[in-house]
Amino acid sequence: MSVRSKVLKNALLNTGGNRLKIADIFYDRTIKEIRSRPGTKEFDWQTIDSKEKKETFIAALPEADLPSGVEICDAHYLLVMPGAIDPHVHFNTPGYEFRDDFEHGSTAAAYGGVTTVIDMPCTSIPEVTSLAGLLQKVEALQKRSLIDFALWGGISANHFDKLSSNVKELSAAGVAGFKAYVLSGMKSFGDLSYKQIRLAAQKIRLTGKPLALHAEDKTLVLNEKNRLQAQNANSWQDYCTARSSQAEALAVEKLMYIARDTGCRIHIVHLSSAAGLQPVIAAQKEGLPFTAETCPHYLYFTQEDFKNPKIRNFLKTAPPVKHSADRQALWRALARGEIRFVTTDHAGCDPQKEKISDNFWQVYGGIPGVEHRVPFLFSEGFKKGRLTLQQTIDLLSTHAADFFRLKHKGKLSPGMDADMALIDLWSRETVQSTRMHSKGQYTPFEGVTFSASVARTILHGKVIMGENNEAEVSIGYGKFLTVGE
Amino acid sequence: MKKDLISMDDLSVEEIKDYLRAAHIVEDMSLEKRVQYLPGRIMAALFFEPSTRTRLSFESAMHRLGGSVIGFASKDATSVAKGESFTDTIHTVENYSDILVIRHPGEGTARLAAQESFLPVINAGDGSNQHPTQTLLDLFTIEKDLGKIEGLKVAFVGDLKYSRTVHSLIRALMKLNVTDFTLVAPEALRLPHYFMMNDQPGRFRFYETERIETAIQSCDVLYMTRIQRERFPDLVEYEKVKDSYVLTAEMLQEAKEHLRVLHPLPRVNEIAYDVDKTEFAGYFPQAGNGVIMRQAILLKHMGVEL
Numbered sequence: 001m002s003v004r005s006k007v008l009k010n011a012l013l014n015t016g017g018n019r020l021k022i023a024d025i026f027y028d029r030t031i032k033e034i035r036s037r038p039g040t041k042e043f044d045w046q047t048i049d050s051k052e053k054k055e056t057f058i059a060a061l062p063e064a065d066l067p068s069g070v071e072i073c074d075a076h077y078l079l080v081m082p083g084a085i086d087p088h089v090h091f092n093t094p095g096y097e098f099r100d101d102f103e104h105g106s107t108a109a110a111y112g113g114v115t116t117v118i119d120m121p122c123t124s125i126p127e128v129t130s131l132a133g134l135l136q137k138v139e140a141l142q143k144r145s146l147i148d149f150a151l152w153g154g155i156s157a158n159h160f161d162k163l164s165s166n167v168k169e170l171s172a173a174g175v176a177g178f179k180a181y182v183l184s185g186m187k188s189f190g191d192l193s194y195k196q197i198r199l200a201a202q203k204i205r206l207t208g209k210p211l212a213l214h215a216e217d218k219t220l221v222l223n224e225k226n227r228l229q230a231q232n233a234n235s236w237q238d239y240c241t242a243r244s245s246q247a248e249a250l251a252v253e254k255l256m257y258i259a260r261d262t263g264c265r266i267h268i269v270h271l272s273s274a275a276g277l278q279p280v281i282a283a284q285k286e287g288l289p290f291t292a293e294t295c296p297h298y299l300y301f302t303q304e305d306f307k308n309p310k311i312r313n314f315l316k317t318a319p320p321v322k323h324s325a326d327r328q329a330l331w332r333a334l335a336r337g338e339i340r341f342v343t344t345d346h347a348g349c350d351p352q353k354e355k356i357s358d359n360f361w362q363v364y365g366g367i368p369g370v371e372h373r374v375p376f377l378f379s380e381g382f383k384k385g386r387l388t389l390q391q392t393i394d395l396l397s398t399h400a401a402d403f404f405r406l407k408h409k410g411k412l413s414p415g416m417d418a419d420m421a422l423i424d425l426w427s428r429e430t431v432q433s434t435r436m437h438s439k440g441q442y443t444p445f446e447g448v449t450f451s452a453s454v455a456r457t458i459l460h461g462k463v464i465m466g467e468n469n470e471a472e473v474s475i476g477y478g479k480f481l482t483v484g485e
Numbered sequence: 486m487k488k489d490l491i492s493m494d495d496l497s498v499e500e501i502k503d504y505l506r507a508a509h510i511v512e513d514m515s516l517e518k519r520v521q522y523l524p525g526r527i528m529a530a531l532f533f534e535p536s537t538r539t540r541l542s543f544e545s546a547m548h549r550l551g552g553s554v555i556g557f558a559s560k561d562a563t564s565v566a567k568g569e570s571f572t573d574t575i576h577t578v579e580n581y582s583d584i585l586v587i588r589h590p591g592e593g594t595a596r597l598a599a600q601e602s603f604l605p606v607i608n609a610g611d612g613s614n615q616h617p618t619q620t621l622l623d624l625f626t627i628e629k630d631l632g633k634i635e636g637l638k639v640a641f642v643g644d645l646k647y648s649r650t651v652h653s654l655i656r657a658l659m660k661l662n663v664t665d666f667t668l669v670a671p672e673a674l675r676l677p678h679y680f681m682m683n684d685q686p687g688r689f690r691f692y693e694t695e696r697i698e699t700a701i702q703s704c705d706v707l708y709m710t711r712i713q714r715e716r717f718p719d720l721v722e723y724e725k726v727k728d729s730y731v732l733t734a735e736m737l738q739e740a741k742e743h744l745r746v747l748h749p750l751p752r753v754n755e756i757a758y759d760v761d762k763t764e765f766a767g768y769f770p771q772a773g774n775g776v777i778m779r780q781a782i783l784l785k786h787m788g789v790e791l
Contacts, residue, residue, distance in 0.1 A: 194702055194739050217698075246696075253699040261703055279694075286690060 005032070006071040006461065008420070009064045011080040013412065014389045018045040024064050025080065027418035029460045034412065037064060045389060051426045075422055078455055081393045082412050083115025083419030084374050085400040087176070088212075088269055088293065088343035090366070091117070094140040095125025100348040100439040103475050105370060106146040108346075108437035110465040112371035113396075113421030113454035115147050116409055116481065118176045121154030122189035123347070128152065129159040129189075131169035138480055145478035146464055146471075148419075150176040150406065152212070155200045157190030164203055171207035174482025176404045177267070178204050178211045182251045183218040185318065185365070191218060194254050201264035207485050210265040210291070210403070215251035215276065216243055216319050225361075234359040236306040240320050248319055249275035252292075256283045259290045267403075268292040270345045272319040274329035281338050291340045291403070294330050296376045297321055297367055299342075301444060313355040315444040316365045317345065331386050334395060341399040342377055344369035348440035355442065368438035372431060372445055378423055378452035405483055418461040421454055429453040488786050489599040489606045492615040493657050501624065501657065507781035508625045508774075510791045516549070519780065522789055523552035529582035530556030531574070532609070533565065533589040538750060539609050539618075542772070543586050546779035555581060572601050579604045584787055587611070605786040613649050619749060620653040622778040624661070626771045627706055630745045634658070640667035640700035643710035643730050643755060645676040650749045651710055655680060659689060667700040668693045671726040674716065697730060702739045707732070707765075709748040709755050727754075734759040747771050 008025040013034070015021050022037040039062040048054040058077050066072060091105035102119075109117055121128035128134045128151055137151065153175035159166060167178065180200060184191035192200065197213070204211045224242035228234075252268055256279045259266040271277060271292040283290035301321045306312050315321065333339045347366025349355065354364035374396055381387035387395070401410020408417040429452075431445040457465040462472040493501075511519065528547040532540050535558060544554045555578075557563050565574060571594060579585065579602045587598050588609040595608035595615065610616040628634050639658060641651050645668055655666065655676070668676050668691055681691045694700070700707065712730055717723035731754060732746065745767035748756060752768070760766055784791060 198702070250696050250698055253694055253696060254702060257699065257703040282692060 006073060007066055008073045008075050008080065009066060010077050011075040012077055013080055014393055015042055016390050018389050019043070020045060020048070020389070022061060022077075024066065025412070025420070026070070027461050029418060030408065031412060031414050031416050031418050033414055037062065054426060079389075079423040079425055080412065081113075081421050081423060082397045082401075082410050082416070083421055083457065083459060084113045084396045085116045085406065085410060086114050086344055086346065086370055086373060087118040087341065087400045087404060088120065088295075089117045089346040089370055090120045090123040091346070092123050093144060094137065096123050098350065099354075100368060102141055102144040102149075103146075104437060104439040105346065106149070106475070106478055108368070108371040109147050110457045110459075110471075111437050111454065113374035113423065113457050114370055115419040115421070115457060115459045115464070116149065116406065117147065117370065118150045118152055118404065121152045121179055122156070122181075122184075122186060125188075127154055127156060127158075127189050128170070128175070129154045129156050130162065130166050131173055134170055134173055134175065141480065143476035146473075146475050147459055147478040148481050149478060150174075150404065150481040150483055152177055152179045154178065154189060155180040155192065155211075156184075157192055157196070158188065160192070160196055163200060167200070167203040167207065171209055171485055174484070175209070176406070176483045177209045179213075179269070180211065181214040182255070183214065183216045183221055194258070197255070198258050198262065201258050201262040201266065205262050205264035208265075209483070209485070210267045212267040212269050213251075213255055214270070214318075215248055215255055215268050217247045217250040217254075220244070220247040220250060229361065234361055236312060236316075236360045239316070239360045240303055240306070243319050245273035245275040245322055245326065248273050249278065252276045253279045256280070256288065256290055259283065259288045260286070263289070265289040265291070267340075270295050270298070270317070270319065270343070271330070271339065272298045272326065273322045274326045277329055277333055277338070281333070284338060292338075293341050293343045294334070294339050295343055295345050296369055296373055297444060299327060299330055300376070300380060300448075302327060305444070311444040311446065313357075313363045314351070314367065314442050314446075316360065316363050317367060318365045331381075334381070335387055335391060340403055342373060342395045344373050346370040346438070348438045351440055351442040367444060368436070368440050369443065371436055371438065372443065372450075374421065374423070374454055375429060375450040375452045376445070378425060379450035383425070383451045406481060418458060420458040422456040424453050424455045425451075427451075427453045487603065487605045490617055490782060490786060491596050491599055491606065491608045493617045493620050493653050496617075498660050501621070501660065504621050504778070504781060504785070505625055505628055507785055507791050508621075508778045509629075511780045511784070512629075512777050519549050520551040522784060523547070523550040523787060526552040526584075526787060527582040528552055528554050528556075528584050528586060528783065529578045530554055530586045530609075531578060531588070532556065532558050533560045533587070533594075535559045536588050536610060538772070539588060542775045543609065543779050545776045546783055549776065550780055550783060552783075556586075571597070575601050584783065607782060607786060610649075613647065616649055616653060618775075618779055618782060619650050620657050621782065622771070622775040623650070623654050623708075623747065623749070624657060625778045626747060626767065626774045627745070629774065630767055630770075631705055631743060635662040637663055637705040638665040638667070638703055639663055639706045639708060640669060640704040641676075641708045641710070642669040642697055642700070642732070643712050644674045644716060645670040645710070646674040647713075647716055648710045651676070651708070652680065654708065659683070664689050666691045667704055669695065669697050669700055669730070671695060671712075671729070673722060673726075674712065695729065697732060698736055701736055701744070702741075705741065705744060707744060707746045709746060709752070709768075711751070711753055711755055731755055731757060732760055733757040734763050737763060737765050740765060
């Protein structure tokens with residue numbers, strides 16, 4: 001596909017911290033040149049932190065002097081960031097499409113400023129636990145994604161006997177990393193004992209790729225769960241009692257030891273508690289290859305919110321959200337770089353079918369969040385002063401690209417893919433489930449107003465979601481990304 | 486010149502290794518041979534506070550070497566009860582024996598005795614200060630059970646704040662190139678921070694946790710201690726933690742095959758009885774190693790070359 005040379009004029013680019021500059025970005029499928037506007041200097045966010053200040057500032061700027069023969073697009077002085085990357089989504093294709101599918105998921109992602117996702121290996125049929133499974137999934141995903149995607153390989157108890165060859169083959173075929181569970185609710189993707197995780201880590205270390213783990217201690221959680229269920233205790237409180245911070249902390253600590261003993265990169269997915277964070281910080285002080293991610297729901301909600309029957313079932317995840325001290329600790333860890341990036345763990349379902357039980361254990365766990373993460377983090381992180389602009393962008397894109405070694409992603413500089421998200425930091429937008437683009441239209445963020453929004457999303461130089469919901473391309477435009485060893 | 490054993494800190498790495506070598510030699514020796522070493526020699530066991538285990542272990546060691554034992558098991562049975570000074574007791578008893586083994590509640594008393602007496606003095610525990618024979622027998626046990634000491638991963642569980650056994654053993658292990666420690670203790674009983682300070686930052690790793698399960702999968706030695714009720718200013722706090730530091734056989738399912746669980750004994754409830762039957766239980770043989778190590782110590786300090 002030949003792409004005409006274009007320029008995105010009037011872009012606000014972050015130059016570090018809360019600093020900005022005005023630039024014009026030349027690109028086709030990739031970024032060709034970023035030209036700082038002559039006659040302008042770097043300035044601080046405070047210079048333009050209100051609509052009025054921004055208007056005044058813009059009025060005084062010199063016009064862009066652009067060559068003829070290039071197609072000109074206007075960024076209207078919105079923030080331009082590298083396309084956001086969500087390394088933790090469950091788009092459920094193929095096999096669980098009654099919950100969500102790649103068409104819906106990738107469209108929702110585009111609306112959320114996301115140009116690349118990494119899809120989990122456990123929520124498709126077949127699971128991506130072998131080369132055969134990977135090939136079937138890649139085939140099934142032909143022409144079904146609007147955005148670029150990489151895939152996770154998986155290690156489950158169900159296929160543990162072929163661990164060694166599966167790891168080698170999946171890695172060679174280009175998975176971004178490997179996912180396993182200390183505690184899994186899925187019969188088709190069984191959790192591993194710590195001993196098995198250790199063995200898996202020894203094999204995965206040789207690939208240089210990360211082993212990502214759902215970290216809640218199985219013994220602690222199941223002992224409590226069985227005790228509670230025996231008493232017919234089926235409330236959200238009971239669920240939260242079983243899936244405690246202590247269960248998370250114990251699993252994280254044990255995994256930290258596995259990282260140390262094996263040298264394998266170990267990554268904790270959806271970290272939810274201050275107790276679980278502690279060993280992550282200790283490990284990093286020690287220089288271990290031990291990282292973590294967290295999700296918007298852990299940064300926004302607490303168990304108090306389960307008292308609200310309108311969102312109670314929508315808020316259910318594993319692990320569950322914790323308490324305000326945990327939330328505070330997670331934000332602090334983001335600001336200190338102790339948590340590497342923010343993901344969504346996007347996992348939708350049909351809320352009329354799977355979010356209605358009065359028995360909280362039975363309620364499907366998962367939030368379709370891919371559309372809300374970017375405005376969320378700009379609003380709650382940057383605008384509220386918890387994160388700098390640069391940290392926000394790093395947490396949404398750059399760090400994930402570095403971590404997973406996604407080539408040409410995560411940065412705006414010549415040679416990189418022309419993947420960009422335009423962020424309006426002066427708008428307010430209220431979350432409405434009826435306007436969501438994932439298959440299941442529900443969210444615990446219903447009615448929450450974010451003070452930032454995604455205005456336009458560009459992938460490989462083409463608009464995949466514009467200000468008027470327009471797109472230059474359609475489903476199928478997104479490519480499968482393989483990751484080298 | 487007479488040779489005393491007062492504190493692990495007095496010993497060089499070479500000297501520690503010498504004790505271990507000697508203990509291995511004693512162990513390989515027949516009982517018939519051992520008994521020929523110290524006939525006619527007398528060990529005075531001066532126990533100013535009761536410590537049945539340590540005293541019996543020393544007495545057994547001396548008897549095994551063909552020597553005999555005099556002494557007392559608590560100060561109530563001595564002239565100290567009549568008002569005799571400590572140094573007078575030492576100066577009297579040194580005329581009755583060939584070596585002094587001293588246990589005393591006062592810190593530094595063993596060193597005082599060593600300075601006063603012309604006999605070799607073995608410190609069998611002075612206050613919360615030093616108990617070098619316990620440390621040497623622990624080291625011997627570790628080396629015997631695991632084939633080496635250097636580079637092992639060692640976890641300590643329980644009262645790490647007050648336990649002199651733990652303090653002394655950690656220091657000795659650090660000397661012997663053990664660099665990886667896991668410290669499992671409730672907040673109130675953590676290892677004092679100065680133990681982790683040293684002149685080689687980055688060489689040693691101390692990971693502190695309140696979860697015993699964490700340590701088990703990765704360590705080679707799991708050293709358990711008793712959590713004593715009297716260490717807690719607040720009984721509620723004690724009740725809260727006492728059961729979190731109990732080792733059970735179930736917890737050991739993910740242990741390395743060669744893991745050794747050690748304990749200076751007596752245990753109360755910190756090791757469940759079902760652990761005794763597992764291949765990991767090393768604490769009773771550890772007590773046996775105490776007698777071996779103390780034979781090696783007595784021989785060394787009474788001038789017998791092995």
